[in-house]
Amino acid sequence: MTGRSRDRRPYEWDAAAYDRLSEPQARWGRTVLGRMVLEGTETVLDAGCGSGRVTEELLDRLPRGHVVALDASASMLEEARRRLARHHDRVRFVRADLLDLRPSALGRDHPVDAVLSTATFHWVTDHDRLFANLAMVMRPGGRLVAQCGAEGNLALLLDAVRSLGVERAGTWLYASGEETRRRLDRAGFVDVDVWTTPEPTRFDDPAELADFLSTVILREHLFTLAPDERRPFVDRVRAAMGEPVVDYVRLNIVARRGP
Ligand SMILES: C[S@@+](CC[C@H](N)C(=O)[O-])C[C@H]1O[C@@H](n2cnc3c(N)ncnc32)[C@H](O)[C@@H]1O
Secondary structure, three states, X not given: OOHHHHHHOOOOOOHHHHHHHOHHHHHHHHHHHOOOOOOOOOXXXXXXXXXXXXXXXXXXXXXXXXXXXXXXXXXXXXXXXXXXXXXXXXXXXEEOOHHHOOHHHHHHHOOEEEEEEEOOHHHOOOHHHHHHHHHHHEEEEEEEEEEEEEOOOOHHHHHHHHOOOOOOOOOOOOEOHHHHHHHHHHOOEEEEEEEEEEEEEEOOOHHHHHHHHHHHHOHHHHHOOOHHHHHHHHHHXXXXXXXXXXXXXXXXXXXXXXX
């Protein structure tokens, strides 16, 4: 990774906490994975594999296939390596920024037969470049199956954060279905299907909600605060939310790389 890439995302994840808390993402990931048509022998790129929970289920669908588990975060890749150790002969771990992705990063796994990506694309703020890079590493006809935050994602939660005087709690792009469809067309994808689904997610345990907000949604903003200010800020966000419901809206993508 270049220094410039690191500058885009200066804050590391707490990968062990993410692995423990990411039940919502794992549940959605399972649904997204269910949309992949696989024979079991393919090589699939998991673009933004995180701690590897969804990657593990992808590997179960590929008994004679391979996975490239790619992520920009060293801590996430370390956690994924631990989780996927028993599959070591069928997984290649790649630390790379999706915005700088090149075929050479995939070694002999280039070009991949398909790309799976869950809960990642909204962290990548240039989708034209992202889709062009993915197209570059896929074989013609290969499928892209993905899900990320959509336009309107977390609108109520971010209102609650704004009510505390914080205009922008993180760096993300919640794209609309229409603009995503246009971007995929421009990047050379065909048979493009894009749709959004509301996924309001309730946390009945206040401590779990606080940990989830700290680890996932407010992660970047908390790094700008002194350590002893972080938990009080999260508690104020929880109070401002009213109902303990995170108003997720997901953007779903199924497409094929054109010839
Ligand atoms: C919320 S996690 C999702 C992990 C996993 N796919 C899941 O569904 O649980 C988002 C992941 O995207 C990775 N990520 C964000 N921006 C990235 C980029 N530009 N290039 C590569 N990985 C990126 C993060 O490091 C993180 O591991």
